[in-house]
Amino acid sequence: MSKIIIAPSKYVQGRGELGKIKEHTKDLGKSFFIIASPNGVKRVKSVIEESFKGENVTLVFEGFNGECSKNEIDRLGNIVRSKGCDVVVGLGGGKIFDTAKAVAHYEKLPVAIIPTIAATDAPCSALSVIYTDEGVFSEYLVLPKNPELVLVDTDIIAKAPARLLVAGVGDALATYFEARACVRSNAKNMSGGNATKSAFALAKLCYDTLQSDGLKAKLAVENNVCTEAVENIVEANTFLSGVGFESAGLAAAHAIHNGFTVLEQCHHLYHGEKVAFGTIVQLVLENSSLEEIKEVIDLCISLGLPVTLEEMGVTEIKEEELRNVAEASCAAGETIHNMPFEVTSDDVYAAILAADALGKTYKA
Known part of the structure; x- marks a missing residue:
């Protein structure tokens, strides 16, 4: 009987930690594909850009369509390839995290998860919950690894509803x-x-x-x-x-x-x-x-x-x-x-x- 415990490679939590994203992701890659809602981008884009200021790093922000479905995962994967990104970042809430993890899995890239809310336990897991485009549960996608980084800025989370x-x-x-x-x-x-x-x-x-x-x-x-x-x-x-x-x-x-x-x-x-x-x-x-x-x-x-x-x-x-x-x-x-x-x-x-x-x- 095998007993197994798995967890993200690195979990960081604290006030103002998003402003240190450059330090936390320096070993992951140089071209970041950041999946977020329009509101999520509005809330934190400037903080992320300021952290990477002066670095030879590419930041590609892409809007999330709202559902962790196979169609959305495929759409985002196509963009990742076309932009030549080497790191996937999920910024926001649970369905964005699951989508980012699935995209990174299929593209064989590292993934960083940045919650702006603490509404689910999805950030740390090697799992994506897949739904239909209409929001009905479809399947669990079990992934071979947990995220390389989970970065939790509690100042941001405290300001969410x-x-x-x-x-x-x-x-x-x-x-x-x-x-x-x-x-x-x-x-x-x-x-x-x-x-x-x-x-x-x-x-x-x-x-x-x-x-x-x-x-x-x-x-x-x-x-x-x-x-x-x-x-x-x-x-x-x-x-x-x-x-x-x-x-x-x-x-x-x-x-x-x-x-x-x-x-x-x-x-x-x-x-x-x-x-x-x-x-x-x-x-x-x-x-x-x-x-x-x-x-x-x-x-x-x-x-x-x-x-x-x-x-x-x-x-x-x-x-x-x-x-x-x-x-x-x-x-x-x-x-x-x-x-x-x-x-x-x-x-x-x-x-x-x-x-x-x-x-x-x-x-x-």
Whole structure:
């Protein structure tokens, strides 16, 4: 039995670190292909250009079309080749990171990830989540290596909308519970091995940090300031969750998230917001104690994460739609099959309704 833990080659976090990007990337290449949203470019382009000022370096900024799909990956790969770039940079949020990692993989180039938000645990992973052009989950692309660099400037992240940091907490919330399920079932992690004790410890530390600092960090970011609590939550959302999920494993929560992508009324939600509700559904599937479920739901309520179907956008409960969610959650190859017991679509359907009822009860 092989135990495997993987992580980015270098993780850098702190206030003002983007201004030092030249030093952090000096060994990666000389022509940088930077994938970002138009707003992302507007926020940080001048900082990046100032850092490289006077250097023999080419910076190519390219707008992201909004979806990590095969068509977008192919489009960007063509530009990378035409421009002769030798480093791919993903700047922004989760779908940009996954796109940048996929482009770098296919072009056989190093990749640097620069979050401007802490909304997902995607930055550190050797994984890209591929969607259709319409935003429906398609597949996981497992990559042969993690990013060469993850560069996190917490001054920038503290100025992003608080909802994005909270969404990152929702994504990170699943890490410990999915890791625990995988350890119990002896399931393989994302790199094809079993969890190390260190990976599981990081997953538990992630959850403990969310409980201790989540609300404090949200309140600080709502006031556009970076406190120690914000630093801790950014690390939990980005590094602890990233290494924890990848090296300990995914289970039901993320599979249920994938199931909810089939509902158009949930498309307005961020990834982590759906994962948070999926975590509650997983706890119901496990028949976890009321104390544990209440602890998770109370954290979600304090942060504004969804704990009911109505908050997920499902204002009218239709059995056929929820059964479609349940069936998609249990599709062949989904991570729900890493649970330490067999899970059917009927089980997921029942757990979704029970989780909704629990959410309504604790909100009341």
